[in-house]
Amino acid sequence: MARVRITQVSSTIKRPQTQKNAIKSLGLGKINRSVERELNDSLKGTLTKVQHLVKIEEI
Template sequence: MSKVRITLVKSAIDRPERQKLTVKALGLGKLNRSVEKENSESIAGMIRKVSHLVKVEAI
């Protein structure tokens, strides 16, 4: 599997609770913080759900 770097670029404030929980489950807490994850189907689905809040780069 390839790895991806996920960066939170927009706040989760005033978003539905499910999107807030998805951002937290990805390991993101503050703006402009990044995490590196293996690109699995479950991670890809989570990224799709909050794609408007995050920036994704392949590593």
């Protein structure tokens, strides 16, 4: 599987609780914080929920 770098680019203020939970489950929480993860089906589903709040780069 491919590795991806996920960077939060927008705030979760005034967002639904499900999107806040998705950001927290990714290990993010502050703008410009990044994590590297192995891309799998469950991660793709989580990223779909918050695609407008994050930037995704393949490594």
